[in-house]
Amino acid sequence: MCLAIPGKLIEIYQERGLTMGRLDYAGTINRACLEYVPEAKIGQYVLVHAGFGISVIDEDEAQKTLAIWDELVAQAAEEGTDIFGRPLNGAGGPAGDGESK
Amino acid sequence: MIDFDSASVQLGHGSGGRLSHQLISELFIRVFSDGHPDPLDDAARLTTRANRLVFSTDSFVVDPVFFPGGNIGDLAINGTVNDLLTSGGTPLAISAAFILEEGFPFRDLKTIVETMKKAADVASVRIVTGDTKVVERGKADKIFITTTGVAEVDHDYAIDCSQIRPGDAIIVTGTVADHGMAILASREGLSLEATIASDTASLGRVVHRLLAAAGDSVHAMRDPTRGGVAAALNELAESSSVGIELIEAAIPIRPPVAGACEILGIDPLLVANEGKMLVAVAPDVTEAALAAIKADPLGSEAAVIGHAHASHPGRLTIRTPLGAGRILDMPLSDPLPRIC
Amino acid sequence: MRYLDDFRDPEISRQLIEAIRQTVTRPWVIMEICGGQTHSIVRNGLDQILPSEIELVHGPGCPVCVTPLAYIDAAIDIATRPGVLFTSYGDMLRVPGSRGSLLTARSEGADIRMVYSPLEALELARENPDKAVVFFSVGFETTAPNGAMAAIQAEREQLDNFSLLVSHVLVPPAIKALLGAPSNRVQGYLLAGHVCAITGWSDYRRIADDFGIPMVVTGFEPVDLLRGILSCVSQLEKGEAHVTNEYARAVREQGNLIARTTVQQVFEVVDRHWRGIGMIANSGLRLRRPYHRFDALRQFDIDVTPVTESGVCISGEILQGLKKPFQCLAFGAQCTPQTPLGATMVSSEGACAAYYAYSQRLNDRKLS
Numbered sequence: 001m002c003l004a005i006p007g008k009l010i011e012i013y014q015e016r017g018l019t020m021g022r023l024d025y026a027g028t029i030n031r032a033c034l035e036y037v038p039e040a041k042i043g044q045y046v047l048v049h050a051g052f053g054i055s056v057i058d059e060d061e062a063q064k065t066l067a068i069w070d071e072l073v074a075q076a077a078e079e080g081t082d083i084f085g086r087p088l089n090g091a092g093g094p095a096g097d098g099e100s101k
Numbered sequence: 102m103i104d105f106d107s108a109s110v111q112l113g114h115g116s117g118g119r120l121s122h123q124l125i126s127e128l129f130i131r132v133f134s135d136g137h138p139d140p141l142d143d144a145a146r147l148t149t150r151a152n153r154l155v156f157s158t159d160s161f162v163v164d165p166v167f168f169p170g171g172n173i174g175d176l177a178i179n180g181t182v183n184d185l186l187t188s189g190g191t192p193l194a195i196s197a198a199f200i201l202e203e204g205f206p207f208r209d210l211k212t213i214v215e216t217m218k219k220a221a222d223v224a225s226v227r228i229v230t231g232d233t234k235v236v237e238r239g240k241a242d243k244i245f246i247t248t249t250g251v252a253e254v255d256h257d258y259a260i261d262c263s264q265i266r267p268g269d270a271i272i273v274t275g276t277v278a279d280h281g282m283a284i285l286a287s288r289e290g291l292s293l294e295a296t297i298a299s300d301t302a303s304l305g306r307v308v309h310r311l312l313a314a315a316g317d318s319v320h321a322m323r324d325p326t327r328g329g330v331a332a333a334l335n336e337l338a339e340s341s342s343v344g345i346e347l348i349e350a351a352i353p354i355r356p357p358v359a360g361a362c363e364i365l366g367i368d369p370l371l372v373a374n375e376g377k378m379l380v381a382v383a384p385d386v387t388e389a390a391l392a393a394i395k396a397d398p399l400g401s402e403a404a405v406i407g408h409a410h411a412s413h414p415g416r417l418t419i420r421t422p423l424g425a426g427r428i429l430d431m432p433l434s435d436p437l438p439r440i441c
Numbered sequence: 442m443r444y445l446d447d448f449r450d451p452e453i454s455r456q457l458i459e460a461i462r463q464t465v466t467r468p469w470v471i472m473e474i475c476g477g478q479t480h481s482i483v484r485n486g487l488d489q490i491l492p493s494e495i496e497l498v499h500g501p502g503c504p505v506c507v508t509p510l511a512y513i514d515a516a517i518d519i520a521t522r523p524g525v526l527f528t529s530y531g532d533m534l535r536v537p538g539s540r541g542s543l544l545t546a547r548s549e550g551a552d553i554r555m556v557y558s559p560l561e562a563l564e565l566a567r568e569n570p571d572k573a574v575v576f577f578s579v580g581f582e583t584t585a586p587n588g589a590m591a592a593i594q595a596e597r598e599q600l601d602n603f604s605l606l607v608s609h610v611l612v613p614p615a616i617k618a619l620l621g622a623p624s625n626r627v628q629g630y631l632l633a634g635h636v637c638a639i640t641g642w643s644d645y646r647r648i649a650d651d652f653g654i655p656m657v658v659t660g661f662e663p664v665d666l667l668r669g670i671l672s673c674v675s676q677l678e679k680g681e682a683h684v685t686n687e688y689a690r691a692v693r694e695q696g697n698l699i700a701r702t703t704v705q706q707v708f709e710v711v712d713r714h715w716r717g718i719g720m721i722a723n724s725g726l727r728l729r730r731p732y733h734r735f736d737a738l739r740q741f742d743i744d745v746t747p748v749t750e751s752g753v754c755i756s757g758e759i760l761q762g763l764k765k766p767f768q769c770l771a772f773g774a775q776c777t778p779q780t781p782l783g784a785t786m787v788s789s790e791g792a793c794a795a796y797y798a799y800s801q802r803l804n805d806r807k808l809s
Contacts (some may be wrong), residue, residue: 002441002475002477002580002581002584002633002636003366003439003440003635004583004635004638004691005363005364005445006442006443006444006445006691007360007364008443016594016598017594017597018594025357025361025363025364025442026356026359026442027296027357028286028293028296028297028357028358028360028361028364029293030292030293030364031292031294033587033590035590035699035703036586036590036699036700036703037697045444047635047638048364049583049584050440050557050558050559050580050584051557051558051559051587052558052586052587052590054583054586054638054639054700055691055692055697057444057691058689058691059690061689062447062690064689065448065664065668065689065690066448066450066453066664291556291557292557292558293557363445421484421486422451422485423451423454423455423486423490423663424451424486424490425486425488425489425490426486427483427484427486427489430798433778437531437532437535437555438531438555438557439505439531439532440530440531440532440580441476441477441503441504441505441532
């Protein structure tokens with residue numbers, strides 16, 4: 001269970017004694033309660049579940065998750081193989097730019 | 102004179118008496134007839150040289166009545182016009198029947214009626230007859246509109262939901278899920294800010310450009326309203342006894358609509374559209390058909406999203422970006438936001 | 442969208458699948474506990490493209506499925522009383538109790554509204570002082586903090602016309618119950634990433650040690666799920682049994698301390714009945730004494746004695762991966778998505794509902 005989607009925090013405000021935030025999801029704006037993520041700063045991505053921020057996305061960890069693969073792929077590509085040592089067939093580069101946006 | 106700024110609809114405005122007459126003459130005739138020589142009558146007389154007519158009806162009960170991108174008025178015209186267009190015909194005339202809740206503000210009614218007239222003008226169709234009933238407060242929700250339309254068919258192509266053949270390309274004329282998500286986002290109880298606009302539009306120009314380019318290679322058309330693309334294509338697959346496979350990555354969706362779907366856990370393929378057409382065309386005209394649709398501003402984001410095949414007749418499947426296939430079933434009912 | 446599209450990358454996913462293929466040497470049974478992960482696995486078709494050695498068993502981590510019949514009946518009972526405005530997450534509206542669902546109750550005149558957050562239920566309570574506004578607070582550890590915050594805020598604002606029908610459940614006791622069953626087949630677990638975002642994962646160390654089973658904190662996108670599976674399979678192949686975190690961008694070891702503290706302040710742990718599984722000790726939450734005035738069961742004087750579930754239904758065994766839906770006598774006959782007998786037919790992601798949709802289409806074709 002537990003659908004939680006990361007949105008970019010664009011505004012923090014107070015409402016009835018609660019810290020609230022407005023989050024941007026590719027142009028759709030959603031409001032969420034930030035009481036559980038007081039460390040969240042404007043511009044950071046916050047995981048929101050049923051109207052409550054539950055976690056601030058750790059950018060370094062996210063980069064790491066994707067970068068491990070990028071590095072492996074790049075290393076292997078220098079040797080003319082994929083990460084499993086098989087020769088590259090030249091059909092399109094692997095997802096090296098997955099995190100650059 | 103009706104005070105359109107502050108008065109509201111009373112039961113008497115549907116009674117057939119003086120108040121009814123006042124409403125009809127000061128609003129409906131004034132707006133819909135708009136200088137046309139034929140007055141609005143109980144029965145409209147139409148002339149046509151076509152020997153085939155298509156006929157369609159639809160009721161509109163949308164809540165909220167006003168939403169980003171439109172209101173129940175243009176929805177009621179565009180919905181019936183698009184239904185008529187699925188035959189490839191040219192819409193001729195529309196009737197409009199209103200059920201009004203006592204107390205509905207005249208200001209809103211006037212806005213809706215004027216919007217209907219504008220939508221009819223854009224679609225080059227006349228609103229030729231109608232009816233109005235008023236029910237007690239609570240017996241209806243603000244306003245319900247039923248529109249019925251007639252179109253003449255001036256070609257001999259066999260275009261209907263049973264004509265799809267294996268190999269046909271499936272094209273959608275633009276982005277999916279805009280209308281349903283606009284409505285959902287503008288309802289109370291969901292923390293979304295209403296930034297998504299409905300796609301409500303009539304598609305006459307798009308359809309006629311398509312027919313000009315692809316002629317009888319157009320095999321079927323369907324506007325994916327309630328139930329979304331998934332329901333419409335399940336019906337088409339069933340009626341034509343073909344399998345249809347969609348390519349998930351090819352389906353166009355506007356980023357804010359995708360965002361709203363993610364937040365609420367809703368599959369955009371199950372969400373209503375009100376200004377889109379699904380088209381099945383023979384494979385050899387795919388490019389020409391797509392180019393013709395894209396030449397129109399309302400079709401600029403059209404895409405080939407799948408194809409029909411002979412195996413598994415009646416089944417709609419979708420190829421995921423990872424290359425797996427799964428069945429996309431007919432939705433049980435409207436999608437509900439979920440937390441899990 | 443950032444942090445979603447990146448983790449849906451087909452190329453990285455393919456590489457991960459290849460890595461899993463190279464790692465696996467024999468069959469393994471892995472359970473993803475969370476219904477959200479099941480949804481993502483089915484939606485993306487991961488189950489079809491994984492090496493055949495890996496059997497994914499869909500766990501009971503779906504509040505829609507496991508909320509006991511008695512609570513759904515209680516919800517309908519409360520919602521249909523005069524002067525009540527009942528609010529619920531969208532998920533719960535269609536779930537059938539003994540006599541219909543909240544949606545059917547609404548069609549019969551009850552004032553039932555869907556909300557996305559309990560804060561919206563509070564807003565309805567403020568706007569409707571003459572109504573008793575009730576919020577159906579369901580869900581796992583991820584959702585419990587939301588109900589807790591609603592109770593605290595109602596207390597702060599003295600919103601006496603607000604109450605909560607609480608049926609929260611906890612994951613670790615359920616995993617222990619599943620692992621402790623003599624018939625258990627599951628050899629590794631993907632832990633629910635968003636539950637762990639709140640709870641952290643230290644509680645699971647003990648379980649992993651006690652049962653000698655690897656447990657991997659896992660996210661929801663294809664890349665996340667495949668990393669979780671790869672980590673689990675690697676441990677299984679090496680004979681290791683640790684708790685590892687493959688969802689580090691969202692989950693910290695201690696979880697969300699503020700949320701955990703708030704939940705503890707408002708709720709206490711109780712035994713709870715799970716639909717399809719039965720009573721599990723210390724697996725649920727209820728309001729603590731200072732918040733009893735916001736307890737809908739007390740306000741409406743309702744007794745939730747467990748309701749007997751269908752005797753033929755085998756959803757418990759299906760949830761444990763012991764049986765397939767076709768092995769149930771009621772499947773497709775008494776039990777369909779419109780008239781579900783058990784948990785796995787209730788939710789559209791449930792194993793029985795999924796099998797039903799598939800087989801139904803096959804039968805239709807045979808008949809025509």
